[in-house]
Amino acid sequence: MIAEFGLAALWLSAALAGLQLLAGFLGLRQSGSELSALVRPAAVTQALLCALSFGALLLLFARTDLSVALVAKNSHSDKPFIFKLAGAWGNHEGSMLLWVTVMALAGGLIAFLERRLPERTMLATLASQAFVGLGFYAFLLISSNPFERLVPAAAEGAGLNPLLQDIGLALHPPTLYFGYVGLSIAFSFAVGALLTRQVTPDFAKVMRPWVLGAWIFLTLGITAGSYWAYYELGWGGWWFWDPVENASLMPWLAATALLHSVSVLASRDALRAWTIMLGVVAFSMSMIGTFLVRSGILTSVHAFAVDPERGTFILVLLAIYIGGALALFAFRAGTIAEGERFSVLSREGALVVNNVALSAILGIVLLGTLYPLLTEAFDVRVSVGPPYFNPVGAIFFLPMLVVLAIGPLLRWRRDSFARIRLPVIAIAVVGSAVLLAGWLIAGIALMPLLGMSLAAAVAVGSFLPLRGRSLRRLPLPVWGMVIAHFGIAVALFGMAADTAFTREKLVAAQVGETARVGPWSVKLASVDPVAGPNWTALEARLLASYRGGGEHELKPQARSFWTPPQQTSESALLTRWNGQLYAVIGGEAEGGRWQLRLWWKPFVTWIWYGGVLIALGGFLALLGRLSGDLRRRSAQAKIAARRAPETVSEPVEVVA
């Protein structure tokens, strides 16, 4: 019954999305139509029903109901409970249901809360949100029904891919989904604004928290995914320029650009058409990413749900949504009045450089990701990797960092170089000092050296906007900016240090032997079999000592899962403040020796600390914006109540 209930709820929410689209569209055509009163309730109800449907799927997985095909294919009664739940979204159908659920919830939330925009823009936005939603409902209900029954029921489930049986990965996809789908709101706002030609600072203020929220989730999702790949796959790398990683990076780049341009629009009423275009592009990148992953059109280690028929379906959706939105943009952008002007040397100017650089990097990543597809059409097989992405991306990334260090010091509209000369000199001195020291003393290679120098410059530059301001009275969004920019510096330093200083050792060791890697000596104490709930493993016990200090224990495992049968290597990590010792045990070599792979990775953890700092900065900014909105709203309510005590029922639009 639960499965049927879930399916019925899903069909109903699809029908409500249809109603929301129709009522919104008709409401737009004839203003004041009573139909438009239906739009908001339809969006809220749709969100509730969709959430119920996803809840039903969670319940089916929690109970391991093997009469449901999806559960039988992806779960197993022996699996730990948390991974049973995670199994609900660790597959194609379930994750698509999560996708529409998040989309419906976001739509329901703006329908319920957002009262600041002109009603026509809201109608257009909600109609567009429903239009996008409908496509994904159709996709679910027609080609990917998660509630399909299995007759007869399976005796036992097939299990979940063991690589996915990890708490980090149980949370990583939903986090990214919140980000991807959060951008659908920015997309709908952009389409709504294009339809009604209302691109105003108010509009930007309404859109900004959604972009911020989605961006925070994307940042966290990418950070977590990178750490997962690093410790779970046992390669010791943290970014591989794999198509699926790029699929998450591209929306992030677009969202980062959008985040900054929407701020310019909100504060200065400039960059109108550009912001709208980024709103369209950001969600388009999310959808293209999903398409690349799901269609199997690109070969990737992540290709877990390859199905050409589904690929075709998503492609048609993409063509409708992206093509439609861009065509609308092409027709309408000319009719959006030009915003305020500003001089090159100004905060806006710096943000434009940031936007252009981010867009260029986005283009580079997109080209590199799609290039194999393009050459394959001419029967040439290539794979594009770090030798392309790293140097070509750096062409734009390095200048962007320079602007990142200096830009926040500039004033809006117009500034003079004389005013910021001192801090710029300070930033340049720190950057050059690190550059020289790294080159002359440590002899670091060019790219990591530039990385470290810029990391130092950005770290100093990120705190300089605090100069001469009262820290207690500083608005939260400014704190957010400072911390996020500092996070970039921290992550960049981690990346550069990892590239420059990593030491690797591959040994075939006998029990009792000691291997040295960097400042560590690592002794193989024993190798023993161990068993878990649904796996067995060979576990090595390593005793590691840092520069002859006390011994620490590491236990890397070579695990064998039996449902489904698969081998994974569980790396063991020893974290110090200044880096990680990373150990992997491989197979048995000849003569009772064991293959051990050891890495000493100085400061590698700073990459993810930086990622978390960036997200934290975003969170503080979001908190600041939301509390500001709340204060303004209550102030407006008070003013309204004082002015017209008898007619409070009439909402008053006050432009803040």
Next chain:
Amino acid sequence: MTWLRWVLLALVAALFGLFAWQLSQPKDEFVHSAMIGEPIPEFDLPAAVTERPGLSSANLADGQPKLLNIFASWCVPCRAEAPQLAQLEASGANIVAVAIRDRPEDVAAFLEAYGNPFSRIGKDDISAVQLSIGSSGVPETFVIDGQGVIRYQHIGDIRDSDIPKLLEELRKAGA
């Protein structure tokens, strides 16, 4: 700047065209060797088992076309293709082999169990020869002509239906 928007739209349309075209193409997951038509790189492998000599690139350029089988005792499809290799040998093919990442005693046991159609077997412990001729897995079978030039690559185990094609390629390589 208006034209820029239309260029963008055209680019996106072209992109979707590319996607659609690629989706409609059958997906070829095999990695084909880039060495076909090239002379085999120089190598000299020691014998994998005592009863057969090792294999060098000079052996492959002795004027007689050969089949070069890439196999391993730990590879399950290699067992499945053993009868077909025997049939090829019975049809007059000279088959030489490279054992990949294998132990002598395991290779000997494998040949004992599934037959030995090979005139020479080289021992490639680090897949060096395998990689140099552009083979990405086991089993694979190459047709090498008398001058030591790689003429044809068969990926995966040899089925009954593949035998005529291999004999045909071998005949062409000999001409």
